[in-house]
Amino acid sequence: MNILIVKPGIYKLDYAFYAGSLGFPILEGICREKDGRLFREILGDILFKCRQHNNQELPDAIAVYAIHGGSQFTKLEMEGPDTYAKLKELIPSAPLEIPSIMAILESLSELAPRIPRLLLFGSSFFVDLPVRETLYGLNPELIQSRNLRRFGCHGLFHEAASRAVLKKMKGRLYPKNPRIISLSLNPVPEIAAILGRKPMMVTTGLTPLEGLPGHHTCGEIDPAIVLLLAKEKKWGPEKINDILTRQSGLSALADRTATMDHVLESGEEKYKLAREVLLYRILLACGSAVATLGGVDAFVFSGQYAGCGGILAGEILSTSFFSRLNRDHKIAIEFLEDSLDRIIAEKTCAAIRREKTQSILAAC
Amino acid sequence: MIVMALNCGSSSLKYKLISLPDKRELAGGEAQRVGPKTAEPARIIHHVKGTQKTHFVEMNNHGEAFREVMNLLSESPELIPDCLGHRMVHGGSLFRKPVIVNEDVVASLEKINHLAPIHNPPALDLVKACHEMYPDLPSCVVFDTAFHSTIPQYAYTYALPEELRNSMGIRKYGFHGTSHQFVAEEAARILDIPMGQFNAVSCHLGSGGASLAAIVNGRSVDNTMGYSPLQGLLMSTRSGDLDPAIVLLMVAQKNGDFDSVESQLNKKSGVLGLSGVSPDIRDIFALKNKKQGAVESLNHAASLYVWRVKKYLGAYLATVGKADAVIFTDTIGETMPVIRWMICADMDVFGIKIDPEKNNSQELPLVCSRDDSPVRILAIQTNEELAIAIRTYELLDKAA
Numbered sequence: 039m040n041i042l043i044v045k046p047g048i049y050k051l052d053y054a055f056y057a058g059s060l061g062f063p064i065l066e067g068i069c070r071e072k073d074g075r076l077f078r079e080i081l082g083d084i085l086f087k088c089r090q091h092n093n094q095e096l097p098d099a100i101a102v103y104a105i106h107g108g109s110q111f112t113k114l115e116m117e118g119p120d121t122y123a124k125l126k127e128l129i130p131s132a133p134l135e136i137p138s139i140m141a142i143l144e145s146l147s148e149l150a151p152r153i154p155r156l157l158l159f160g161s162s163f164f165v166d167l168p169v170r171e172t173l174y175g176l177n178p179e180l181i182q183s184r185n186l187r188r189f190g191c192h193g194l195f196h197e198a199a200s201r202a203v204l205k206k207m208k209g210r211l212y213p214k215n216p217r218i219i220s221l222s223l224n225p226v227p228e229i230a231a232i233l234g235r236k237p238m239m240v241t242t243g244l245t246p247l248e249g250l251p252g253h254h255t256c257g258e259i260d261p262a263i264v265l266l267l268a269k270e271k272k273w274g275p276e277k278i279n280d281i282l283t284r285q286s287g288l289s290a291l292a293d294r295t296a297t298m299d300h301v302l303e304s305g306e307e308k309y310k311l312a313r314e315v316l317l318y319r320i321l322l323a324c325g326s327a328v329a330t331l332g333g334v335d336a337f338v339f340s341g342q343y344a345g346c347g348g349i350l351a352g353e354i355l356s357t358s359f360f361s362r363l364n365r366d367h368k369i370a371i372e373f374l375e376d377s378l379d380r381i382i383a384e385k386t387c388a389a390i391r392r393e394k395t396q397s398i399l400a401a402c
Numbered sequence: 403m404i405v406m407a408l409n410c411g412s413s414s415l416k417y418k419l420i421s422l423p424d425k426r427e428l429a430g431g432e433a434q435r436v437g438p439k440t441a442e443p444a445r446i447i448h449h450v451k452g453t454q455k456t457h458f459v460e461m462n463n464h465g466e467a468f469r470e471v472m473n474l475l476s477e478s479p480e481l482i483p484d485c486l487g488h489r490m491v492h493g494g495s496l497f498r499k500p501v502i503v504n505e506d507v508v509a510s511l512e513k514i515n516h517l518a519p520i521h522n523p524p525a526l527d528l529v530k531a532c533h534e535m536y537p538d539l540p541s542c543v544v545f546d547t548a549f550h551s552t553i554p555q556y557a558y559t560y561a562l563p564e565e566l567r568n569s570m571g572i573r574k575y576g577f578h579g580t581s582h583q584f585v586a587e588e589a590a591r592i593l594d595i596p597m598g599q600f601n602a603v604s605c606h607l608g609s610g611g612a613s614l615a616a617i618v619n620g621r622s623v624d625n626t627m628g629y630s631p632l633q634g635l636l637m638s639t640r641s642g643d644l645d646p647a648i649v650l651l652m653v654a655q656k657n658g659d660f661d662s663v664e665s666q667l668n669k670k671s672g673v674l675g676l677s678g679v680s681p682d683i684r685d686i687f688a689l690k691n692k693k694q695g696a697v698e699s700l701n702h703a704a705s706l707y708v709w710r711v712k713k714y715l716g717a718y719l720a721t722v723g724k725a726d727a728v729i730f731t732d733t734i735g736e737t738m739p740v741i742r743w744m745i746c747a748d749m750d751v752f753g754i755k756i757d758p759e760k761n762n763s764q765e766l767p768l769v770c771s772r773d774d775s776p777v778r779i780l781a782i783q784t785n786e787e788l789a790i791a792i793r794t795y796e797l798l799d800k801a802a
Binding site: 315 | 560
């Protein structure tokens with residue numbers, strides 16, 4: 039099956055094309071929005087390239103991915119009559135991302151009307167988090183007016199990682215619903231506590247800004263600091279947002295561009311503070327996850343920097359608390375090396391196959 | 403030595419006269435409605451030798467309140483203090499331990515007033531007034547943040563640009579330190595563990611503010627409050643932890659009116675904001691019990707209150723490693739067994755096993771863990787004034 043994946047970002051569009059096998063994409067790239075090029079034009083180029091590289095064959099399905107699906111998108115969704123209405127409802131929550139998705143869907147419906155289009159969101163996995171985990175300490179009117187709740191962002195990684203753990207643990211002496219701490223190691227890292235397949239806790243919040251510090255994102259800070267910056271520096275929301283999302287995080291702590299692998303693997307003095315802060319915040323989050331689950335049966339590492347999982351697992355298990363837990367009850371350590379694109383492609387393939395089977399059954 | 407511990411609120415002044423080293427309370431009370439006239443008259447509720455009297459007297463500022471308290475004390479010559487111990491909420495990075503008041507200290511305190519604009523300025527005004535009125539009476543200042551000055555760099559640093567952190571003093575300071583230190587010392591004494599080897603998580607759950615402290619070898623290594631008391635747990639009217647993007651969203655919604663957002667987050671959020679009924683979590687639990695099925699907003703306030711404590715407790719127990727105790731203190735921590743129960747339930751993985759019967763006892767100090775619980779659970783009455791008096795005594799005794 040041939041699957042095209044498109045992921046809109048701010049002023050750019052990532053894409054990957056899987057043909058036949060889902061091992062590696064035969065085509066991938068990033069298109070930057072330059073000279074006012076419209077999505078229609080960019081997507082036209084991408085589809086043209088797909089045909090060029092795949093014996094003139096078009097994709098069997100196109101998957102559009104975004105992080106924030108709000109409460110509207112609870113699972114993978116085939117584009118249908120009510121998709122646009124649901125997306126419109128979401129615009130106030132993600133004013134940059136959602137209009138891009140709508141523009142992409144519109145362009146694709148003109149360029150390749152017969153190819154099924156599917157929507158996948160990183161937050162969908164967390165839609166059914168326990169209410170207590172979604173809440174903020176604000177008045178209900180404010181919460182409801184803007185749907186202010188914890189959403190999480192790397193749901194696809196956590197879902198795939200927990201599935202992989204369950205598969206490996208099948209038949210072994212573990213509880214029916216293993217207690218999994220899933221660490222998605224990406225430029226914005228995220229930790230989730232999962233009971234079997236059900237998410238119970240996640241570190242990121244309404245946006246990926248809350249939680250662990252990322253490459254450039256601040257992670258958890260005292261809310262009063264935002265007001266302090268506004269008052270003392272006389273900065274507006276846009277400027278503060280820029281500081282918190284693009285000039286903070288591990289890079290700010292190291293005072294140079296810092297990625298997770300540099301910070302965790304290099305051992306250089308210049309990354310020391312960033313490394314210590316990151317490890318400490320991860321330890322705190324893992325402690326919260328253990329309190330949430332009542333224990334832990336497995337750690338699973340996924341994401342762009344899943345390769346750092348070995349170092350992290352060593353660090354976590356060397357702490358006094360986790361080494362004692364591991365001694366009393368062996369904790370499994372698993373890794374999911376799949377890229378986000380591959381996870382999306384697999385989910386899309388499975389959905390298309392399901393759809394086809396249902397069509398055949400309906401016809402019979 | 404008789405120490406007078408002074409705890410200055412925005413419109414109140416609590417005081418206790420304590421004899422040390424025997425820790426005997428000789429007198430105490432509270433000056434209420436200090437400052438501009440209010441609907442009810444200003445008064446001092448004064449108690450000495452088991453009797454309580456209310457004196458109605460006008461007090462335009464904390465200095466005047468102190469003078470009236472000294473007048474009351476002067477009626478009994480044996481109640482004249484030898485020294486004063488002032489509580490100061492914020493010591494910034496400048497004050498890592500209690501100090502004896504002198505001109506340099508006052509000048510330095512002026513410089514950090516902005517870190518706690520509601521609490522520090524009236525307390526500093528009182529320090530100055532006392533010094534003017536009684537220049538020969540030695541005074542010490544005890545800081546709420548001082549106990550947390552041992553929090554390591556990796557725990558107090560926010561992942562923000564270095565220039566901002568340094569130029570604006572942005573870091574985690576932690577609060578309620580006087581109380582956390584006091585109950586930790588009490589718990590170590592009860593469990594017969596030297597304070598220097600004592601590991602614990604202290605839960606200061608007040609009817610207003612609340613915070614948890616992680617304690618390793620008798621020293622604070624983390625606190626849920628941060629740069630300000632807004633961060634951390636759900637509190638009576640404070641939101642606690644919040645996605646920074648929400649603050650930005652609120653600012654945009656209020657057309658850049660930062661004061662309004664600040665007021666919303668500090669005074670109209672938390673238990674009050676979520677429940678819409680009361681800022682006091684005791685009321686929420688009482689109402690929940692009355693209303694069968696309960697109202698959704700009450701359930702949300704109660705469950706989020708407990709949930710935040712539980713998550714932080716897990717986080718801090720992972721940090722502490724091998725904990726000796728979990729300590730509950732202040733109004734909620736001392737008087738609400740149901741909250742202690744909900745927080746400690748299903749925490750066996752951390753070695754926490756609460757005993758339901760012992761937990762229901764009202765007598766403090768209370769050890770309410772099961773006999774086979776590796777981590778002991780204690781409820782201890784906090785006494786910030788006594789803690790201030792002890793620190794003052796220790797400092798002056800050392801100086802002498």
